[in-house]
Each structure stands twice: as structure tokens, then as C-alpha cells.
Amino acid sequence: MSTPRRSKRFQPLLSRRPDLLKEKCHYTWIGEPTLVRPTEDADHTPPDEDEDERDNDQETTFYGGFTRHSKNVKTSGSISDRFMLGDTVLVKTMARVPSVAVLVAMWQVQSREGGDEVPEMRIKVHWFLRPTELPGVRAKRKHRPNEIYYSLSWTDVISPSQILARCSVASKEGDGEAPASLEDALSEENLFCSLAIDSQRGLYYDLDWDIHHKYALKTAPPGETIAWDVQVRETDADASHITSSKTGKSTQSATSRSPAKKTSSELDEESEDEEDSSSLSSAHSEDSESEASVSSELTDVPMSSVEDSEAESEPKTPSKKRKRSTRSDAPRAKRKVAPTPHAKAALRARRKFLHIKPPPQKPQPLSLEHLPDDPRLRLLNVLHVGARPNVLPCREDEYADVLGAILGLLEEGSGGCVYISGVPGTGKTATVHAAVRELKEMAERNETNPFTYVEINGLKIPEPAAAYSLLWEAAANHDIENEGHLNISPKEALKNLNRHFSEGTRAGPGRHACVVLMDELDQLMTTKQDVVYNFFNWPSLAASKLVVVAVANTHDLPERAMSGRVRSRLGMIRINFKPYTTAQLQEIVTKRLESAKSKPSDDVAKFMIPDAIKFAAMRVSSISGDARRVLDICRRAVELAQDDNGVLKTVKIPEVKKVIESMQNSPTAIFLRECSLHERMMLASLLKCIRKSGVDAVKWSDVKHQHLIYANLLTGDRDPIIRPTDPQLALVLESLTTSRALIFEDGPAVARKALGERRLMLMVEQSEVERVLSDVGGDRWKNVLGVGHIS
Numbered sequence: 001m002s003t004p005r006r007s008k009r010f011q012p013l014l015s016r017r018p019d020l021l022k023e024k025c026h027y028t029w030i031g032e033p034t035l036v037r038p039t040e041d042a043d044h045t046p047p048d049e050d051e052d053e054r055d056n057d058q059e060t061t062f063y064g065g066f067t068r069h070s071k072n073v074k075t076s077g078s079i080s081d082r083f084m085l086g087d088t089v090l091v092k093t094m095a096r097v098p099s100v101a102v103l104v105a106m107w108q109v110q111s112r113e114g115g116d117e118v119p120e121m122r123i124k125v126h127w128f129l130r131p132t133e134l135p136g137v138r139a140k141r142k143h144r145p146n147e148i149y150y151s152l153s154w155t156d157v158i159s160p161s162q163i164l165a166r167c168s169v170a171s172k173e174g175d176g177e178a179p180a181s182l183e184d185a186l187s188e189e190n191l192f193c194s195l196a197i198d199s200q201r202g203l204y205y206d207l208d209w210d211i212h213h214k215y216a217l218k219t220a221p222p223g224e225t226i227a228w229d230v231q232v233r234e235t236d237a238d239a240s241h242i243t244s245s246k247t248g249k250s251t252q253s254a255t256s257r258s259p260a261k262k263t264s265s266e267l268d269e270e271s272e273d274e275e276d277s278s279s280l281s282s283a284h285s286e287d288s289e290s291e292a293s294v295s296s297e298l299t300d301v302p303m304s305s306v307e308d309s310e311a312e313s314e315p316k317t318p319s320k321k322r323k324r325s326t327r328s329d330a331p332r333a334k335r336k337v338a339p340t341p342h343a344k345a346a347l348r349a350r351r352k353f354l355h356i357k358p359p360p361q362k363p364q365p366l367s368l369e370h371l372p373d374d375p376r377l378r379l380l381n382v383l384h385v386g387a388r389p390n391v392l393p394c395r396e397d398e399y400a401d402v403l404g405a406i407l408g409l410l411e412e413g414s415g416g417c418v419y420i421s422g423v424p425g426t427g428k429t430a431t432v433h434a435a436v437r438e439l440k441e442m443a444e445r446n447e448t449n450p451f452t453y454v455e456i457n458g459l460k461i462p463e464p465a466a467a468y469s470l471l472w473e474a475a476a477n478h479d480i481e482n483e484g485h486l487n488i489s490p491k492e493a494l495k496n497l498n499r500h501f502s503e504g505t506r507a508g509p510g511r512h513a514c515v516v517l518m519d520e521l522d523q524l525m526t527t528k529q530d531v532v533y534n535f536f537n538w539p540s541l542a543a544s545k546l547v548v549v550a551v552a553n554t555h556d557l558p559e560r561a562m563s564g565r566v567r568s569r570l571g572m573i574r575i576n577f578k579p580y581t582t583a584q585l586q587e588i589v590t591k592r593l594e595s596a597k598s599k600p601s602d603d604v605a606k607f608m609i610p611d612a613i614k615f616a617a618m619r620v621s622s623i624s625g626d627a628r629r630v631l632d633i634c635r636r637a638v639e640l641a642q643d644d645n646g647v648l649k650t651v652k653i654p655e656v657k658k659v660i661e662s663m664q665n666s667p668t669a670i671f672l673r674e675c676s677l678h679e680r681m682m683l684a685s686l687l688k689c690i691r692k693s694g695v696d697a698v699k700w701s702d703v704k705h706q707h708l709i710y711a712n713l714l715t716g717d718r719d720p721i722i723r724p725t726d727p728q729l730a731l732v733l734e735s736l737t738t739s740r741a742l743i744f745e746d747g748p749a750v751a752r753k754a755l756g757e758r759r760l761m762l763m764v765e766q767s768e769v770e771r772v773l774s775d776v777g778g779d780r781w782k783n784v785l786g787v788g789h790i791s
Contacts, residue, residue: 027121027160029106030065030082035222039109043122062107062223066121066160081166086217088169088191091125092162094476094496097132100148100167100191101125102213104155104225123163126228127154129197133477135512137443138450139202144173146190149197150207153229169193171210196230199512200413202443202450205232376638376648378596379607383589383635385628388430393591394584395427401575403435406547410439410449410513415539415546417570421555422577424767425626428551429519431577436515451513451547452477458523464531465490467524468497471535475500475514494534501538501546513545521552525695529566536569554691561694579625585617586610588627589634608634608651616656623771633659664775668764671739672772678724678732680773681710684785686742686762687769700744701756704729714780733760 039058065084071077083089083103090098105124110117128148131141148169169191196207207230220227381387392399402420409416422428442448454474456467472478472493473486488496516535518524524531539546554560555576558567580588590613593604613634620630637655642648663669672680685706689698704726711723724732737744737760745758762769774782 025068025070025161028067028069029063029108029121030067030084031063033061034064035062036060037223043107043109057112058109059112060107060109060223062105064106064222066106066123068160068163083160083163083166086213088128088167089125090164090167091158092164095133096478097130098164099133100128100130100169101156102128102169102228104216104220104228105223107223121160122157123160124155124157124225126225127151127156128169128191128193129199132479134197134199135450136452136474136477137440138512139444139446141204144192146192147173148191148193149195149199149204150193150209150212150230152196152198152232155225167191169209171208198232200449202446205230375596375607376642379593379638379648380635382592382596383631383638385631388433389591389595392427392430392434393587394580395431395577398427398575398577399431399434402431402549403438405573405575406435406439406515406549407442407448409547410451410515413449413513413545415513415541415544415548416573417536417539417548417550419558419570419574420549420551420577421557421574422553423579423624423626424553425624425628426577426579427627428577429517432517432519432549432551436517439515449513451515453515453517455517455519456524458518458520463490464524464526465494467518467531467535468493471514471516472496472500474516497534497538501541501544513547515547515549518548518550521550522554522557522694523696525561525693529563532562533566533569536566536571539571540569552694554694557694560692580621580627581625582614582617582621585621585625585627585630586613589613589617589630592631606650607648608637609653612637612651612653612656615653616660619660623774624767626767629767633663636662664772666768668768669772671741672764672769673776676732676735677715678707678711678728679736680776681714682707682729682732682736683741683762683769684714684773684781685710686760687766687785690762690766697745697759697761699756700733700758700760703760704756710784714777714784 037060039060043060065082068081068083070079070081085103085106088100088102091101093099102125103123104126106122107124108119108121110119128150130148131143171192171194173190173192193209194207196205197203198205212230216227402418405418409418420428420432436453439448439451440453443450452474454470456470458464458467461467461470468490469486469488472488473480475497476486478486518535521532526532535548535550538544539548550570555574558570562570589608590604590610593607596607597604616630616633616637620626620633623629633656634651636659637651638648640655640658641651672683675683682703685703686698688706688710689702690696693702707729708723733744736742740763742760742762742764744760745753750758770785774785
């Protein structure tokens with residue numbers, strides 16, 4: 001019976017770069033084969049290879065060790081290194097620091113009839129995890145130098161050339177022996193491992209590596225690796241156990257998540273009754289007290305899935321079913337190890353949270369401790385656009401939707417896309433930031449699975465392809481704060497990401513999700529749409545655990561601007577942010593003013609009367625519903641509301657009117673009012689094409705076509721209906737480019753392009769153009785531009 005295929009995600013992504021040892025070394029088996037059996041699917045590399053292309057008349061030969069023969073460059077002599085089953089080694093992966101693993105199986109596949117083809121040597125390793133290989137958002141635990149953690153059951157098949165050197169791993173710090181290897185610089189590590197880890201849930205378990213190592217070497221049959229796995233059985237909310245698997249004598253992982261409700265004394269009694277387990281029990285009881293103080297530092301782990309993920313995320317080891325002995329029903333002795341105290345608390349916290357809805361936003365007002373007591377300065381601070389409170393008023397429903405969507409994907413352990421749309425200034429990005437902050441706090445409280453977070457803003461990167469480099473830094477667990485950004489090209493980062501998320505491979509052994517915020521998605525749209533396609537396609541791969549939160553300014557961007565292949569990858573999770581109404585804008589300003597009060601008894605009306613707030617909110621909601629605009633108006637009004645001595649006066653409607661008039665009479669507004677009919681029509685055509693395509697740079701041919709449509713639609717009763725010719729439209733374009741209202745693609749690089757294929761871009765604020773054109777043109781222009789009326 002073939003072995004069920006095991007996912008290789010969240011394990012070290014093995015480097016495929018030619019290793020120096022590959023050319024200078026050759027490898028030979030040590031001793032006679034330990035087992036010869038018919039070849040199974042899992043023996044092939046890759047395991048998902050097409051079965052029809054394989055030779056069915058093959059056999060697999062297992063060995064207990066191999067020798068690496070290499071040349072000594074200095075002495076021109078030869079060096080031989082022996083690697084045996086159970087050796088701990090350093091493995092070359094795509095991480096900057098070599099990963100640590102233990103050799104658990106070695107074999108080669110060859111035809112029974114023989115042949116001239118040299119069989120490929122395959123090595124199976126069981127991974128350890130360094131603290132740097134764990135997800136960025138997790139329960140932070142103080143670790144000692146050279147401390148590593150033993151994974152529960154994560155393995156991979158590698159080539160001998162990817163093994164750099166042997167290393168020493170002991171149960172306690174300082175117990176290891178000096179390792180020997182070809183690369184002294186790499187092998188001079190005295191590593192120690194006293195804990196096993198379920199990094200998907202961020203739980204640690206006491207483990208005596210020396211005893212587990214000896215036990216696995218003694219009990220593992222040739223060709224089988226299940227004895228190296230550490231299995232977790234949980235039967236109640238007060239305790240959980242780690243069971244070292246005995247081949248043929250124990251089941252896989254436990255099916256229940258509830259840890260066993262047993263006291264430590266009961267566990268000791270049970271351990272004493274188990275066959276050949278007295279040494280293991282004593283070793284773990286000695287270590288439990290020392291590990292309790294260390295494990296108590298654990299404070300940050302994300303929550304595993306509530307219902308669906310509960311069965312999926314349970315650590316299980318797919319393995320070949322073996323014939324059980326006739327005594328299979330007899331009681332089996334099991335080696336059990338108690339979890340760390342924090343792991344027990346984490347399990348209890350998660351079960352307590354299982355059926356609770358996503359938490360609401362926490363009322364945390366702006367911090368004004370760093371400001372003086374001057375009420376004017378306090379008002380200017382809270383009304384500033386950049387002073388975002390942790391709680392966004394009037395966005396409670398959207399916040400719950402965003403948090404629930406991301407949390408659901410994290411709990412399920414699957415990837416997915418969340419598309420968030422809305423006009424500028426409606427709190428999209430701020431709401432996502434608030435949801436991510438809550439997710440991080442939930443991770444610290446052990447209420448969700450660990451994850452890595454990265455934010456990509458389309459306006460802050462030089463080109464859309466640069467997003468690949470930022471995502472790769474997060475996926476590879478690169479420490480940007482201490483080591484800076486990686487010096488990697490977008491092309492190389494894309495190559496790594498394709499391998500990272502492709503089925504069967506994954507960079508980093510953390511078994512964690514990655515949440516990426518793609519803000520200003522409109523700016524990442526390209527002609528081929530390859531960047532957006534890749535970001536939306538990766539979450540659709542099986543068990544990718546990539547959650548993409550895409551934020552755009554138009555709700556129908558996928559239908560208008562994205563091709564069918566991109567739209568098919570987007571998914572069904574869409575959240576739309578509607579423009580703020582007058583009442584909502586009033587509430588936003590009022591909440592900000594309340595946070596500026598120096599005393600709870602102070603009245604907000606002494607800063608700004610409610611009618612002035614309502615007047616500003618009505619003017620903004622009639623145009624765009626942009627909260628940033630109303631905050632800017634109120635802030636400017638506060639600056640004007642002071643007497644000759646600089647003392648703050650109460651802001652009233654005249655101050656607000658004065659600010660609005662000054663904003664309407666800005667240089668941009670004055671220029672737009674003085675534009676001719678067809679200049680304003682061309683600007684409106686450009687806005688229409690930008691909304692339709694989803695990108696800022698649009699083709700000149702598209703703008704001309706839209707201009708001809710508007711020539712019949714936007715002309716008034718007193719305007720002459722003239723269909724402009726191409727030369728006349730070229731003159732209008734030249735006038736607007738001369739005034740720098742827009743720019744037109746020009747220069748030697750585009751000289752070969754047809755004139756209609758060249759692109760132009762608006763150089764003034766889009767919302768300002770919409771506002772002025774609608775004021776000048778009237779209701780007909782407002783309807784075309786999508787600008788509402790005052791209600």
C-alpha cells in the first residue's frame with residue numbers, strides 16, 4: 001500500500017544552487033543494505049511524479065550510512081566524512097543560516113534488472129527549528145544561545161550534497177561535544193534542544209532529546225521513520241502529553257484536542273508502570289522545573305482553527321500502514337512527556353475563545369501626554385489627518401467583517417484573498433490596521449495561529465514588481481530591523497516565491513501563515529497584470545496559508561480592469577466601504593474633539609459649535625464623503641479661530657465658510673474654472689478612463705474616444721455642438737500639458753509607439769478636479785462624474 005502524500009509546506013526550502021561540495025565530492029554507501037523492498041510512491045523524488053512514467057519493476061534499498069569523499073585543496077589529499085542514521089547535521093537551505101536536521105533514513109531506487117544508470121542517493125531528514133525560523137507574530141519566548149526546537153513530525157527528502165556538516169545537539173546547554181566537519185566555521189555550534197514545538201499553534205513541550213534520540217535509534221525498523229516523530233495527545237483542558245511513537249505499538253496523533261485531565265503525580269505513576277520508561281520519566285521530571293521558568297516567558301501565539309482546523313491542524317504523521325502483530329489489542333506502553341506550563345494555559349485560553357465572536361474595537365483614545373495644556377495645540381493634533389485613533393467610529397461593521405474574514409482564514413489554515421474597496425478617505429486602510437493590531441494581540445494571548453505580517457503600499461514602491469522583494473523578505477523570515485532589506489532583484493524574488501508557495505515545498509520550517517496587506521492596489525496594476533495575478537494566485541495553491549488583503553479605491557476594479565484569469569483568483573470575500581454620510585462625519589469630528597478635552601467635564605461646544613461641524617460635514621458628504629477633507633476643514637478653522645492675543649475662540653460657521661471658500665479658490669481650482677469647455681471635457685474624459693482602467697496612466701486613444709462621447713453628452717443648451725477633429729483635440733492636449741495639468745508620454749523611448757498608444761496622466765488631485773468641474777458644469781456634470789448632491 002502506498003504511503004499517503006505528506007505536505008512539505010512550512011519546511012526549509014532547499015537550495016537548488018550548485019553546492020561546492022557537489023562537484024568536489026562523491027558519495028558511497030557504508031556497509032550492506034539494511035532493507036530491500038519493492039519501491040513505493042514516497043520513495044521517488046518528487047513524490048508526486050506521474051506514476052505512468054515510472055518503471056514498476058523497481059526496488060528500494062536502504063542503508064545505515066554513507067561516506068563523503070572530497071579533496072583537500074591545501075594538501076591535495078583526500079578527506080572522508082561518515083554520516084550515519086541519527087546524526088544531526090547542518091543542511092543548506094535558502095535561509096541565510098543553515099537549518100538543523102537529524103538523518104532518519106537513507107535509500108536509493110534502482111531497477112531490479114540493473115542497468116548503466118547510477119541510482120540517485122536520497123536522504124530523509126527530520127527538521128529542528130531555530131528561533132529565527134519561527135513566525136514574526138507569535139508568543140515571544142526568551143531563548144538561550146544556540147537553543148533549537150525539535151519539530152513534531154516535519155521531514156523532507158534531500159540530496160547528500162545539501163548536507164554541509166555534522167553538528168552537535170544535546171539535551172542541556174553545554175553537554176554537546178565538539179563536532180567534526182569539512183566546514184569548521186559552520187560546524188562550531190554546540191546546539192541544545194530541550195523542547196519540542198508545534199509551531200503551527202505556538203505550543204512548546206518538554207523533551208529530553210538525548211533519550212528520544214536513543215529511543216528512536218533503538219526502535220525504528222529499517223526504512224521507517226515514525227519512531228522519530230513526537231506525537232501529541234490531548235484529552236482535557238488541563239494537560240497534554242507528548243508521546244514518542246513506537247512503531248507498530250501506538251496510534252498516530254490523538255484525535256481529540258482536549259488534554260488529559262491528570263495530575264502530575266498521576267502522570268508519574270502511569271510512567272512508572274510503562275515498560276522501559278523509567279529513565280524517560282525521571283529525565284523529564286528533572287527538566288520540567290527548569291523549563292517552567294523559561295516557558296513562562298511565552299506570551300504571543302496565534303489561534304488555531306476553531307472547528308474545521310481543529311482536526312486539520314492536529315499533528316499527524318502519514319505513514320505506510322504496517323501489519324500489526326496478533327497482540328495489537330494488548331495494552332501498549334507509551335512514553336509521555338508533560339507540556340510546558342504555558343502550553344497548558346495556551347490550550348485552555350484557546351478553548352475558552354473557540355465559540356466567541358471576533359472582539360469589538362477597544363476604546364483607546366489618542367495619546368496627548370506629549371502635548372502641552374494649550375487647548376489649541378491639542379485640537380490641532382487630534383484633528384490632524386495623520387493622528388489616527390485605534391478605534392474608528394462609524395466603521396464597526398466593516399471592522400468586524402475584515403477581522404472575521406482574516407481570522408477565519410487563519411483558523412482554517414488556508415490561504416485566501418480579501419478584497420476591500422471604497423472611495424478615498426473612507427477608512428479602509430485604517431480599519432485593516434486596527435484589525436491587524438487586534439490579530440497580533442490575539443496571537444499574544446494564544447487565541448490564533450502564529451503568522452507573519454507585511455504591508456505593501458503601491459505608492460511607496462518604485463515599481464509594481466518591487467512588491468515581490470518585500471513579500472519574499474517576510475516569507476523568508478528576514479530580520480529587516482537588524483539586517484536591513486535584502487539585496488535581491490524582483491526577478492529573483494519572484495522565482496523564490498513561486499518555489500516557496502508551490503505545492504510540496506515551502507521556505508522556513510515555521511508552519512505559519514503570512515498576511516500581506518496590498519494597499520493602493522490600483523497602483524500595482526500593469527498592462528500584463530502579472531503582479532496582481534501572482535499575488536492572487538498564490539493563496540489559491542493548496543495549503544499556501546497566504547492571506548492577501550487587497551485595498552483599492554473602486555469596488556468594480558476586478559470587473560473593469562482585471563482580466564478573466566486574475567478575476568478568477570480573487571475569490572468571493574469582498575468588503576465595500578461606503579462614503580461617510582453627514583451624520584457619520586459629524587460623529588468622527590465630535591469623537592476627535594472629545595479626545596482633546598483636558599478635563600472630562602469640558603464641553604466640546606466650547607471648541608467648535610455643533611452647527612459648524614454639521615455645516616462642514618454637509619459640504620464634504622455632498623462631494624466625496626472623505627473624512628480626511630472634513631478633518632482638514634475643521635483643523636484650518638481652528639487655526640483661524642483666535643483673537644489678537646492668540647487665544648482660542650469657539651469655532652463657528654463663519655470660520656468654516658471662510659476655510660471652504662479658500663479651498664475652493666486654491667490655485668488649482670482657479671485654473672480649472674478658467675479652462676475652456678473642451679479642456680474641462682478632456683479632464684473629465686481622463687477621469688472616466690482612469691476609473692474604467694483602474695490605472696493612472698491611460699492611452700491617448702481611449703481619452704479621445706471618451707471625449708467624443710462627452711462632446712454630445714456634456715454640452716449645454718448655450719454651448720455649440722461641435723465634434724472636434726483629431727488636430728483640434730491635439731491642441732487641447734497641448735494646452736493642458738503646457739500648464740502641467742497632465743503629462744503626456746514623450747521622448748526617444750516611446751518614439752516608435754503609435755500616437756494613440758502613448759499614455760497620459762493627471763497631475764492634479766483627482767477629487768479636486770471632480771469637485772470643481774461639478775461646481776462649474778452643474779447637475780449634468782455631477783451625474784457624469786458621479787458626484788452627489790447636498791442632502
